[in-house]
Amino acid sequence: MIETKKVKKPVRTISGVTPLTVVLKPKKCNHGTCIYCPGGDNVPQSYTDKSPAIMRALALEFDPYRQVMNRLEVLEKMGHPTDKIELIIIGGTFLQYDINYQYKFVKDCYDALNGKKAKDLNQAKKWNEISKHRCVAMCIENRPDSCSESEINRMLEFGTTRIEIGVQILDDEIYQKVNRGHTVKDVIESTERLKNAGFKLGYHVMPGIPYSNPEKDIEMFKKIFDDNKFRPDQIKIYPCQIVEGSLLSRIYKEINFKSYTQEQARKIVTEMMKIIPEYCRVMRIMREIPKEKITNAIEKLDLRKDIEREFRDSGVKIKEIRMREIGFNKKEGVSDIKLKILEYEASNGKEFFLQFVDLDNVLYGLLRLRIFKDKETGQDKAIIRELHVYGQAFEIGKKGEEKNFTQHSGLGKILLEKAEEITKEQGIKNLLIISGVGVRQYYERLGYELDGPYMNKHF
Numbered sequence: 001m002i003e004t005k006k007v008k009k010p011v012r013t014i015s016g017v018t019p020l021t022v023v024l025k026p027k028k029c030n031h032g033t034c035i036y037c038p039g040g041d042n043v044p045q046s047y048t049d050k051s052p053a054i055m056r057a058l059a060l061e062f063d064p065y066r067q068v069m070n071r072l073e074v075l076e077k078m079g080h081p082t083d084k085i086e087l088i089i090i091g092g093t094f095l096q097y098d099i100n101y102q103y104k105f106v107k108d109c110y111d112a113l114n115g116k117k118a119k120d121l122n123q124a125k126k127w128n129e130i131s132k133h134r135c136v137a138m139c140i141e142n143r144p145d146s147c148s149e150s151e152i153n154r155m156l157e158f159g160t161t162r163i164e165i166g167v168q169i170l171d172d173e174i175y176q177k178v179n180r181g182h183t184v185k186d187v188i189e190s191t192e193r194l195k196n197a198g199f200k201l202g203y204h205v206m207p208g209i210p211y212s213n214p215e216k217d218i219e220m221f222k223k224i225f226d227d228n229k230f231r232p233d234q235i236k237i238y239p240c241q242i243v244e245g246s247l248l249s250r251i252y253k254e255i256n257f258k259s260y261t262q263e264q265a266r267k268i269v270t271e272m273m274k275i276i277p278e279y280c281r282v283m284r285i286m287r288e289i290p291k292e293k294i295t296n297a298i299e300k301l302d303l304r305k306d307i308e309r310e311f312r313d314s315g316v317k318i319k320e321i322r323m324r325e326i327g328f329n330k331k332e333g334v335s336d337i338k339l340k341i342l343e344y345e346a347s348n349g350k351e352f353f354l355q356f357v358d359l360d361n362v363l364y365g366l367l368r369l370r371i372f373k374d375k376e377t378g379q380d381k382a383i384i385r386e387l388h389v390y391g392q393a394f395e396i397g398k399k400g401e402e403k404n405f406t407q408h409s410g411l412g413k414i415l416l417e418k419a420e421e422i423t424k425e426q427g428i429k430n431l432l433i434i435s436g437v438g439v440r441q442y443y444e445r446l447g448y449e450l451d452g453p454y455m456n457k458h459f
């Protein structure tokens with residue numbers, strides 16, 4: 001039997017993996033500064049010096065090795081498992097930093113997880129495959145115009161599995177006025193390239209961005225899911241705030257800008273939540289900007305809780321992933337679950353979204369399989385972009401015997417077998433998986449072998 005442990009802040013690990021955030025040293029974005037961005041000098045551009053993650057990083061002089069070591073220690077003290085880590089790199093546009101800095105930063109993170117210094121990144125990754133603290137996923141925050149083929153290859157080399165890009169709104173005129181420095185075309189093209197490379201893809205959207213309005217925000221949000229050129233796997237909804245230090249905080253009166261009130265933001269986000277399809281997960285609502293740094297009306301940082309409570313109380317069924325995850329639903333045991341497959345077109349490819357759900361559509365596990373035509377070879381290609389079995393994270397190797405512990409109940413294997421079956425039906429002779437370095441061994445046991453940055457199985 002599994003020993004049940006008391007865990008402080010269990011939400012942090014409820015989706016099965018322990019997130020560990022590492023912050024980059026401050027650097028300005030190449031295009032300049034978006035008008036709503038705090039753009040500080042001594043902290044990463046889009047953050048303030050009062051955000052907890054940034055304060056921690058500042059105290060450690062943004063040293064990635066020390067940041068990882070420090071977080072591991074704290075997470076362990078709080079009772080969180082630290083054997084399956086998702087490394088989240090935040091702070092700026094990582095791909096625009098000096099290349100040597102990028103490689104060293106990632107290697108230092110692996111070194112800290114491994115507890116020893118490797119001679120290079122490859123060795124560090126290799127060691128991490130069997131390390132006590134395995135990197136099972138890695139996320140980089142990025143811009144749509146920093147996702148060229150070579151940048152994508154570099155991200156794959158780092159062991160990245162998830163990318164978040166700032167999209168904010170789909171409107172070139174607004175992009176220009178707020179100095180985003182990229183276009184909707186960049187969003188469309190990077191979305192396709194990132195999905196074809198196998199990444200799980202998240203969008204950041206910003207209702208209430210200057211020059212928009214509630215109708216336009218909702219229209220844009222619908223388009224994100226109606227138009228198959230977009231369709232992200234995850235989303236963060238950050239209503240625009242007037243943050244101290246930003247250009248917006250100096251010119252908002254001049255341009256006649258009013259940010260949404262708390263009530264307006266609540267209404268819009270509620271509407272947006274109803275639009276999100278089953279294949280998308282809402283990662284966060286509201287940025288974690290300390291109140292003293294905000295000069296406008298939305299001060300409630302936990303807006304999400306209120307909105308979700310309303311949905312649950314009123315019985316409105318929301319399709320997005322997080323609200324359906326078993327970890328966020330009180331359920332006794334694992335029973336009557338079935339495999340459900342959703343097929344949809346996205347970015348010139350076909351997505352198969354496989355889910356294990358129960359009769360209430362509560363989610364126990366999912367897999368994203370993408371089939372698309374490889375531009376170089378003209379051949380159809382199949383890639384698994386995500387395999388995730390939900391439940392409280394617990395240590396690698398222990399059997400899932402307690403209620404709600406679905407991590408090792410074999411659901412992952414069944415999802416994988418189904419994906420292989422679909423791939424074969426499409427006449428494709430091999431299946432690739434994007435895999436965090438720390439999960440490679442799991443796939444090896446199931447007949448996959450390392451092939452460049454992917455795991456691969458030939459049929």
Ligand code: SF4
Nearest residue numbers: 029033034037045046
């Ligand atoms: S892209 Fe992000 S970090 Fe860069 S200026 Fe814009 S908001 Fe700030």
